[in-house]
Amino acid sequence: MTYLFKRLSLLLLTLLLISVVTFVLTKILPGDVAIMILGTRSHPETLTALRQELGLNDPLVVQYGRWIGDLLQGDWGTSLRFKEPIAKLLGQKILASGVIVVLSLLIALSLAIPLGVVGAVRQNRWQDTVSSSTALLGISLPDFFWGMVLILLFSRWLGLLPSSGFVSPLENLWLSIKHALLPAIALGLSLMAHLTRMTRSAMLEVLSQDYIRVSRSKGLGERMVVYKHALRNAIAPVITVAGLQLGYLFGSIIVVESLFNYTGVGWLTYQALLNRDIPLIQATVFVIATVFMLSNLVVDLVYKVLDPRISFE
Amino acid sequence: MATESFSPQTAASTGLGSEQRVRRRLLRMFRTPKGLIGLSLVVLFSLTAILSPLFIQEALSTKINVTARLAPPSPSHPLGTDQLGRELSYRVLLGARTSLMVAVLAVALSIVLGLPLGVLSGYFKGWTDLSLMRLVDTLLSFPVLLLALSISAILGPSVRNATVAIGIAFAPYLSRIVRSETLKVSSLPYIEAARAQGASDLRIITRAILPNILAPVMVQATISVAFAILAEAGLSFLGLGTQPPTPSWGLMIQASRDYLDVAPWTALVPGTAVALSVLGLNMLGDVLRDVLDPTFIFESAGAQ
């Protein structure tokens, strides 16, 4: 209980720090929001007036106070460029990213666990080599490269899947998945690689434990030993790492969503950065950082529940 | 007087593996296919990066030939040409220098920033630890690429700024690892003993802590170089890294995007270069980790 309390108070502190870092980051970004709104053909006086109106001339502390105050009251402001409420924009985009994140996790786990298990069970044999090489290749190429190869293969040559765009799953689930599939694979490949390596080493560790040796000596079938006992014990750290990787996915989606013109949070963040849409950058960066931090926390807690041997400082 | 009691040798005997044993294990590992391939790829990559600029004039890699654009590999164009008719062979070779320079310097910067943070945090514990780690945790809440992207956006697009951005973004990860290693080492009895004997903190840190956390830092650095190569490619891909016409693998992949189906070699050449060097570094990293730090199970998070 005190652990949880301590964790929560630290969480609030970190959240505050994240908001400060986010704010400072966006304040030192070069660029002119006003011209991004009005375009190249706008007049200097109109620009000056708009800067004033946006409060861009107020002292930093005032701007920060206003931002955090509004944020706490649920007012996320309006995107300068997109001219839409940020909360609404984020809602749409989180749904879009959610689809590819879930899909890529599914793809990664469904490939990584068998590959990792085979690698561990057949350690140092050809199956292990195949599994390890696949994993190594997966982490050795940037995800945008995989994305490009996928577009070439599945859209251009085979014509099986669309190469760009997002369709809401609430509108048409099948079409939505078709659009999300290629970006999800591109994202999932490197995740799969990490998880395969993780599964393999966790399995190896479990397989060398006493109770597995005991199970074996009791004459239980190898399948039974591997799948019922070993995998069940090895899966906890794998799921944990998968959870941790969620946060990294939020970094990867910036590149992958831009490549596929898939309008999710990553795409939104990149657009916001490109366009110096300060309120939007603040919101997206803050949300990503918060989600990332929370996922770390949840993973920690889950891990603590799954494996009571771990003690936290 | 107290020197003896906390020299690296003494520390090693407390269970972190003796130097001789490590050396023997390293030699053995480098004879395995993985070790051998990893090491040769890294050597090949480093030699290419260091030697190419000595033998290839920069101007050759920027020489434009509109009549021979997107030419497939042939005797006159060994690896084909890009959309402006530039030789991919020259560009990929010189691109190795960009990649290696950015990656190594970025990782060096992350060590310069992250090492002191981690050591201070792990050694002094208490409030120092708490406040420093809050800072680190905060930075860790930002995905590496997002942080690097923002920093690049602030500093403006250039190789130097991309290096700085990657270095800063990697630093918190390194300091986390350094901190936990420092915690491990500084709780060892001989450190307590040294403290009891009145050795200064500075002396303990430089003489006992640093030598003993070197191995995990090396492992992390090797893997980080691989991730830094990917990060540089990512930033250049988004236009915030190396500036044209300087040859860079990420930039080459980005430029190839529009010609992928008519001239796949424009993507495959730099793609293969990235893959081989990152593969080599990862393999080497795996081997080093197995040898130096057998208890280290969890993959430290990288720059994806």
Next chain:
Amino acid sequence: MKRRDFLKLSALTGGAVLLGNAPNFRALAQGGTPASGGTLVWGHSETTQNIDIHQTGTASTLRMLQNVHDSIVVPDSNFTIQPGLAEAFEVSSDLLTYTFFLRPDVRFHNGKLLTAADVKYSFERVKDPATGATNFEVFNDVEEILALDDHTVQIKMSRVYSPFLARLSENGSGAIIPEGSGETTGTQPIGAGPFQFIEREFGNEVRLKRWDEYWQGPAYLEEIISREVTEPTVRLTGLRTGEMHLINDIPLDRVDELKADSNLQVHTWAPLSWAFLNFNHQIEPFNDPRVRLAFDYMIDKEVLVQGALWGQGEVTASPSFPTSPSRNNDLQVRPQDFNEARSLLAAAGVNPSDLEFTFKTTTNYPWHVEATQIMQEWFRMAGLRVNVEALTWSDWLSQCWINRDYTVTMMNFFTLWEPDFLYYSLWHTTGAFNYRNISDPVLDDWLQQARETADQSVRMELYHQIKQRIYDEAHDVVLWFRNGTLAAQKNVGGLDHIVNPNGSNLNFWRVSLG
């Protein structure tokens, strides 16, 4: 019926009325009735921005809004001003009074009939600086906007502003929105164009629906989905896989290949835009015309068009539209001549190896990045030391456009066919687009004169002089006209009517799906 009314009225008003055949009517007269209905998916090359027609200044947004809003007057392919929502107009001989006679049967998408009050409201909205309209300066010399009756609007000028009518026909300054709809036109625009705006998901798509009561008769298409796909190859893949019916801006290197593809149709036109190389005139030695001329001689424009545009364009010495009477056709593109360049630099006392600078370019136009690299190579061959910085659009805008913090850069412009808009904005000391710090008193004087000259042939002659001056002083180096391109599936009809005379806007009124 409508055509007859129209002709009758033109005969009636005669005299001062500037009339011709509106291009739209020609389309109607052509034989064969295309199929009605269907949803066309358009792969749009750019992201639409602020969709307030009066405020927006981006070509991409205007391209889409062209289908939602109609203007009071429109240009034809020779840039003669034709009736639009006004079925006729009168201009007094002193150019101080403009009278617009509105069509009686125009309905906005909200079902209301167009009246003089809407026109007055729209014009006053553009005129009011608080609106932040891009083209508010068009109304600078407007003294009074009067609604004479329900269908007649009169504008009184305080002094002669010769380009007034032409400016009204372009870039949204003459677009009429219903009275009082200014507050919502940035989110849910209501116009009198052939399509109603349904919704937009920013950066993803815009949906438009046919307006059945369009004054020129309903469009063929039931709906348009404009998918905003900025990546050229992704757009092309979308067209090839059948996800999209039509795309604009084909990747430059693929145009010939697509033309040969029997499953697709390709439409090209010239020009879509023009580009030029810029120097910061406040930085030594670029304030010396000899240095700027030297740069002109370092560039082989033909090779540049091949290298950066894959041949999809033409060299030009003047940015005036080829069909515009303001164009000075005597000017020749300067050839590449390194000796000439070196002697010009020497005459200016500049040692090539001392000339080191950063060439800022923007990734918003990938062909600019290619052109920059090619030019950099030539500058290097001339002995200069040049670095390139490829900036994002936003960085380019703030560094080059606003803060003028650059030495050399390049840019392109769409839709600037109106000579005052083009030359005054770009080359007058106080011009809104003078981001090069150009200040040439001779030019300033002529530009102001042209603005106030009522006689069109005298005015056009002035523009010839103006362009000659810009050419002689090499204030900038004009590089090329870029072709417009679009490709569509075979079943898309009416492509020959889709491109607006300004070369940038697309109008889907006569487009059909077979």
